[in-house]
Amino acid sequence: MFSFNLATYMNPFMSISIALIVGILFGQLVNKFKIPAVAGYIIAGLIIGISGLKIIDDNMIETVSFISDFALGIVAFNIGSELKFSKVKKLGKSIFTIALFEAFGAFLLVSLSTYFLIRDIGIAIILGAVSSATAPAATVMVLKEYKSKGDLTSTLLGVVAVDDGICLIIYALASSIAKVFILNEHITAYKVVFHPVIEIVFSIVSGGLLGIMLSFFMSKAKKNSEILSFCIGFIILCVGIALKFKLSPLLCAMSLGILVANVSNKSRIVFDGLEKFSPPVIGVFFVMAGSRLDISLLPKIGTIGVFYLVFRIIGKVFGASFGARLSKSPENVKKYIGYGLLSQVGVAVGLAIIVSKEFAGTDLGSMVITILLATTIITEIIGPIATKTVILKSGEAKN
Numbered sequence: 001m002f003s004f005n006l007a008t009y010m011n012p013f014m015s016i017s018i019a020l021i022v023g024i025l026f027g028q029l030v031n032k033f034k035i036p037a038v039a040g041y042i043i044a045g046l047i048i049g050i051s052g053l054k055i056i057d058d059n060m061i062e063t064v065s066f067i068s069d070f071a072l073g074i075v076a077f078n079i080g081s082e083l084k085f086s087k088v089k090k091l092g093k094s095i096f097t098i099a100l101f102e103a104f105g106a107f108l109l110v111s112l113s114t115y116f117l118i119r120d121i122g123i124a125i126i127l128g129a130v131s132s133a134t135a136p137a138a139t140v141m142v143l144k145e146y147k148s149k150g151d152l153t154s155t156l157l158g159v160v161a162v163d164d165g166i167c168l169i170i171y172a173l174a175s176s177i178a179k180v181f182i183l184n185e186h187i188t189a190y191k192v193v194f195h196p197v198i199e200i201v202f203s204i205v206s207g208g209l210l211g212i213m214l215s216f217f218m219s220k221a222k223k224n225s226e227i228l229s230f231c232i233g234f235i236i237l238c239v240g241i242a243l244k245f246k247l248s249p250l251l252c253a254m255s256l257g258i259l260v261a262n263v264s265n266k267s268r269i270v271f272d273g274l275e276k277f278s279p280p281v282i283g284v285f286f287v288m289a290g291s292r293l294d295i296s297l298l299p300k301i302g303t304i305g306v307f308y309l310v311f312r313i314i315g316k317v318f319g320a321s322f323g324a325r326l327s328k329s330p331e332n333v334k335k336y337i338g339y340g341l342l343s344q345v346g347v348a349v350g351l352a353i354i355v356s357k358e359f360a361g362t363d364l365g366s367m368v369i370t371i372l373l374a375t376t377i378i379t380e381i382i383g384p385i386a387t388k389t390v391i392l393k394s395g396e397a398k399n
Helices: 012-029 037-048 057-064 065-082 086-120 122-133 134-146 151-182 189-220 225-245 249-263 267-277 279-291 295-302 302-326 331-340 347-358 364-393
Strands: none
Touching: 012 037, 012 057, 012 279, 012 331, 037 134, 037 267, 037 279, 037 364, 057 065, 065 134, 065 151, 065 225, 065 249, 065 267, 065 279, 086 122, 086 302, 086 331, 122 302, 122 347, 122 364, 134 151, 134 279, 151 249, 151 331, 151 347, 151 364, 189 225, 189 249, 189 295, 225 249, 225 267, 249 267, 267 279, 279 347, 295 364, 302 331, 302 364, 331 364, 347 364
């Protein structure tokens, strides 16, 4: 039977250019309906990716995956730029309390509901662990698009930043327990406690040291273009070191941003320059994220997938709200914080890939990836819309 695959005629430059152009067009299109541009990028990816025209296929996505790593590095660096010590001092308690409750809220509700459904504790807690992850990129892009400022915005940025570390600990604990039930392995303190803690500490320390170095180089720069070039070089170096030594690129790049924001007297030049440079890179990231989503998986998620989607949202929203009330956060934060935490592409996809490797030979890996990618199609469209809605209702959107 004749089959025409346009992706075979593409090279990385052509794929990236098409992703960027189509993404911008769809971003403009959805803006006309008052929908954040990031949703348009995801839809553009669905159309030109494996679910649509197949202009971009799995091989090409893998070939240009470095763009995604770079984009997440920029996002994490920008998050760090918002976490000045004065803000952290003011909101620090609420940020960590909210992040703890929203992550564990999703973990517990998804784990309990899926266990009630399938009576398999190993699969249930792995799905719960993956559900605890919140993707920062979509949330940050919406906040930037609408120039949002205020307590809710600062808290959102802080929560999505520390969520990565909490998620790593939850997954390490859950995978160690799951391996006892699925692979008959023994639980060890190193796997459950020390390994994730070491990964988090080394990620933060590495980013901090690079931040000190970057601040020094920036102080010696004569031109704004040199400052921006140093910044981009250090973000790439930071992500590269994290990937090489199996650290968290998000935590590493976030620490880099925090140090620059709080130490360098030229930090404003960096962040202003990066704001002009980064939109094409982040736009390609979202189109590529959408292009890997397979719509044909939606009918396959079944009841487990529906439970995962519904109870993850409930756990995030009510967990975050409870944490905000417990930490006596401002009223806007109490009411709206959970609705800015629904997106899951990025960190969760990385966890799903880890699951497929750690539980090779079982059905767990394919089940997690299927459920995750299918539900991501939904969360990556409703997530940005929910974030936009709450920053508008809170009065923090300036654009």
